[in-house]
Amino acid sequence: xLVGVETGGTKVVCAxxxxxxxxxxxxxxxxxxxxxxxxxxxxxxxxAEAGADEPVEALGxxxxxxxxxxxxxxxxxxxxxxxxxxxxxxxLLGRVNQEGLxxxxxSDVLGAAVGELRYGAGRGASSLAYATIGTGVGVGIxxxxxxxxxxxxxxxxxxxxxxxxxxxxxxxxxxxxxxxxGLTAGPAVLARWGxxxxxxxxxxxxxxxAVLASYIAQMxxxxxxxxxxxxxxxxxxxxxxxxxxxAVRSALPDLARGYGPAALSAAAPEDVLVAPGVPDSPGVVxxxxxxxxxx
Ligand code: ADP
Ligand code: ZN
Numbered sequence: 001x002l003v004g005v006e007t008g009g010t011k012v013v014c015a016x017x018x019x020x021x022x023x024x025x026x027x028x029x030x031x032x033x034x035x036x037x038x039x040x041x042x043x044x045x046x047x048a049e050a051g052a053d054e055p056v057e058a059l060g061x062x063x064x065x066x067x068x069x070x071x072x073x074x075x076x077x078x079x080x081x082x083x084x085x086x087x088x089x090x091x092l093l094g095r096v097n098q099e100g101l102x103x104x105x106x107s108d109v110l111g112a113a114v115g116e117l118r119y120g121a122g123r124g125a126s127s128l129a130y131a132t133i134g135t136g137v138g139v140g141i142x143x144x145x146x147x148x149x150x151x152x153x154x155x156x157x158x159x160x161x162x163x164x165x166x167x168x169x170x171x172x173x174x175x176x177x178x179x180x181x182g183l184t185a186g187p188a189v190l191a192r193w194g195x196x197x198x199x200x201x202x203x204x205x206x207x208x209x210a211v212l213a214s215y216i217a218q219m220x221x222x223x224x225x226x227x228x229x230x231x232x233x234x235x236x237x238x239x240x241x242x243x244x245x246x247a248v249r250s251a252l253p254d255l256a257r258g259y260g261p262a263a264l265s266a267a268a269p270e271d272v273l274v275a276p277g278v279p280d281s282p283g284v285v286x287x288x289x290x291x292x293x294x295x
């Protein structure tokens with residue numbers, strides 16, 4: 001049996017699957033992320049129950065961060081400088097995996113990128129990025145099948161973007177103000193317009209979508225230029241706003257002006273910018289896939 005765990009800032013998803021089918025969990029459990037002691041206790045309970053009949057052979061963990069996911073680091077498996085109360089410097093992997101099972105540990109978005117590449121919107125591609133536009137913004141990248149990660153990077157969520165001329169908002173990132181996250185994450189949308197991206201009134205809707213789409217498309221274009229990703233999967237709560245994905249697709253050609261890797265120039269925006277394909281929690285499916293790789 002394999003166990004995959006996705007620890008998010010608000011909820012945890014645990015799943016157990018057989019080694020030959022990491023994309024088809026036989027058991028799933030969700031619970032809120034509370035303090036580390038209680039949360040890790042519930043994860044350990046799930047692992048114990050998952051191994052009741054067939055022993056658990058490997059674990060995969062995909063966690064909110066920033067995380068130290070560099071296997072050569074002495075702090076591998078640790079959540080580092082998060083502002084989330086009680087969670088800074090928590091040795092998540094060590095406390096979850098007291099049995100010392102073979103274990104993979106990646107950031108939540110990197111887990112989602114692996115899940116989407118192998119079992120979702122990226123099937124058949126070899127390079128893919130998964131972006132979440134949610135409470136924060138994060139991007140996980142797989143290049144030529146290899147998950148890219150380590151000590152808290154890549155940090156595409158804080159990409160510096162060209163301002164949209166209609167946007168007067170200073171930005172809400174505590175470090176940079178108007179970086180990508182400071183301009184597009186859910187809290188920035190609420191702070192700027194007073195409503196979430198699903199609820200823009202008619203008079204505001206088109207301009208607000210154009211502003212958001214311009215930044216998200218800049219990120220996607222920059223990621224494609226930098227990594228050669230064939231697909232950029234756009235996930236997270238903000239992307240649930242109906243029509244926003246189409247607005248981002250529409251913004252892409254004006255930015256790219258026909259320039260870019262062959263995969264981009266030859267493809268229509270809707271082939272490159274895609275919605276998540278793993279119906280629920282691609283991060284946990286990615287965590288299971290990475291666990292399966294260890295066997
Ligand atoms: P997290 O990033 O914490 O894992 P989400 O990806 O669900 O969680 O993102 C939460 C953010 O997305 C919130 O700021 C919320 O305002 C925004 N959001 C959630 N659902 C929607 C929706 N249907 N439409 C627009 N924005 C949404
Ligand atoms: Zn920032």
